[in-house]
Structures are given as structure tokens and as C-alpha cells.
Amino acid sequence: MNKAKRRVVIAGNWKMNFTPAEATAFINEVKPLVAGKSGCDVVFCAPYVTIAAAQKAAEGSNISIGAENVHFEDHGAFTGEVSAKMLTECGVKYVIIGHSERRQYFGETDTTVNLRVKAALAAGMTVILCLGEVKEQRLSGITREIVSMQTKLDLAGVSAEEMKRVIIAYEPVWAIGTGLTATPEQADETCGQIREVLAEIYGEEVAEATTIQYGGSMNDKNAAELLAKENVDGGLIGGASLVATKFEAIVNAAQ
Numbered sequence: 001m002n003k004a005k006r007r008v009v010i011a012g013n014w015k016m017n018f019t020p021a022e023a024t025a026f027i028n029e030v031k032p033l034v035a036g037k038s039g040c041d042v043v044f045c046a047p048y049v050t051i052a053a054a055q056k057a058a059e060g061s062n063i064s065i066g067a068e069n070v071h072f073e074d075h076g077a078f079t080g081e082v083s084a085k086m087l088t089e090c091g092v093k094y095v096i097i098g099h100s101e102r103r104q105y106f107g108e109t110d111t112t113v114n115l116r117v118k119a120a121l122a123a124g125m126t127v128i129l130c131l132g133e134v135k136e137q138r139l140s141g142i143t144r145e146i147v148s149m150q151t152k153l154d155l156a157g158v159s160a161e162e163m164k165r166v167i168i169a170y171e172p173v174w175a176i177g178t179g180l181t182a183t184p185e186q187a188d189e190t191c192g193q194i195r196e197v198l199a200e201i202y203g204e205e206v207a208e209a210t211t212i213q214y215g216g217s218m219n220d221k222n223a224a225e226l227l228a229k230e231n232v233d234g235g236l237i238g239g240a241s242l243v244a245t246k247f248e249a250i251v252n253a254a255q
């Protein structure tokens with residue numbers, strides 16, 4: 001395995017935070033702090049209504065703005081949903097799919113996650129696919145089985161070529177928003193297991209080239225240790241992506 005072959009991606013997931021005005025102020029604050037940090041790609045995934053303001057504020061910087069979900073149909077009677085075509089027309093290149101909060105509170109299943117992944121890829125977007133075990137599964141010793149199953153189901157029908165536009169975010173559900181972080185060893189082990197599944201499906205070359213992030217209470221204090229691990233190629237950051245100086249520290253740790 002060769003970590004140098006992979007792009008490190010530090011992505012913020014703002015979740016249901018930041019109005020357009022707040023996002024503008026935040027991007028203006030964080031922009032100079034991450035400028036010129038070419039050791040990683042910097043992305044913030046924003047609520048739909050905040051995307052345009054964040055993009056405008058990020059113009060000319062090294063910050064990309066993504067979305068937090070996307071529907072799998074092009075258009076139609078799906079009240080409250082947004083299609084990949086709508087996002088790409090707005091210049092959105094990244095989209096989070098399958099976040100555990102979507103799975104937990106909004107009925108997302110591996111089947112709908114897979115449909116969304118395929119629709120986003122078909123539209124030319126880069127997908128940040130989230131997966132990970134819940135606490136009981138880790139305690140039962142079935143984490144490997146869970147992430148393996150999710151990887152296979154969520155990526156069903158995705159080609160090796162399309163995998164160039166797939167980032168996987170390993171997010172143990174018990175570590176999200178809880179202040180509990182997977183140890184660097186746990187993060188490395190499970191990201192490595194996901195990479196093994198990718199090798200099974202797509203071969204070593206694709207597996208070695210795929211960026212696998214860790215997410216779950218990653219912050220300015222623990223980022224360096226997590227990012228130092230062989231199989232951890234970046235982070236998907238919730239809470240700490242709302243504080244410019246904390247996010248800056250994570251980006252610095254990725255250089």
C-alpha cells in the first residue's frame with residue numbers, strides 16, 4: 001500500500017448549520033487560513049440554500065463547496081428533493097451521500113444510497129460516500145462485516161473508472177458528534193478493511209488510489225495522529241468545521 005498515491009481530502013460537513021450570511025462570513029474568515037495549503041483538497045459541504053453564498057465567498061480560493069445529499073431521479077414529483085442536474089448546474093462538484101444521520105433519521109438504506117451514488121456519478125460529480133458501524137456492532141466484533149457489506153451494496157454497479165470520483169468516509173456512528181473518537185489504530189484498521197474490500201471488487205490499483213477519510217469527532221487536537229495513519233487519507237469533519245481556527249489546524253495537520 002502506498003499512501004502517497006492518494007489525494008488527501010479535508011472536508012467539512014456543515015450539516016444543518018450556517019445561513020447564507022453566516023456561510024459568507026465563515027468562508028471569508030477561513031479562506032486566508034487555508035490559502036496555499038496544497039497538501040490536501042479543501043471542501044465544505046453546505047445546506048442547499050447556503051451553497052450559492054458559500055461558492056461566491058470561496059471564488060478564487062482553494063476551497064470547493066459541495067452538497068450534503070442528492071436525489072437519484074433527474075426531476076419529478078419528489079417534494080423536498082434536489083437532483084444531481086440541479087446541483088451540477090449550480091457548479092457543485094462534491095456531494096456527501098449516505099451520511100449516518102440520513103440513514104438514521106431519514107430512512108436512507110443501502111439501496112437508496114446506491115441509487116444516489118450512481119446518479120451523482122452519472123452527472124459527473126465526486127461522491128463522498130459515508131459508511132460505518134453503530135456501537136453495538138463494534139462491541140459485537142462485526143465492524144469488518146458491516147463496513148464490507150455497506151461498501152459492496154453502496155457501490156454496486158459503480159465502475160472502476162467511476163471510482164476515481166468516489167471518496168469513502170469511514171464514520172463510526174458512535175463517534176459522530178459524541179466527542180468519542182476512534183483511536184488512530186481503530187480508524188486505520190477499519191479504513192484498511194474497506195480498502196481490502198475495494199481491492200476485492202476493483203483490484204489493487206483502484207483500492208490503492210481511493211481516498212478513504214475518517215470522520216467522527218475529528219478535531220484540531222486529534223487530527224494529526226489520525227491523518228498519520230497509512231489508511232487514513234483525510235477527514236470528514238462536523239463540529240470542528242464550523243470553527244475556522246479548528247478547521248485550519250486540521251488542514252495544517254494534513255500538510
Ligand code: 13P
Pocket residue numbers: 013099171175176177178179215216217218236237238239240
Ligand atoms: P463530528 O465531527 O461533529 O463528530 O461529525 C462528524 C460527521 O458526521 C461528519 O460527517
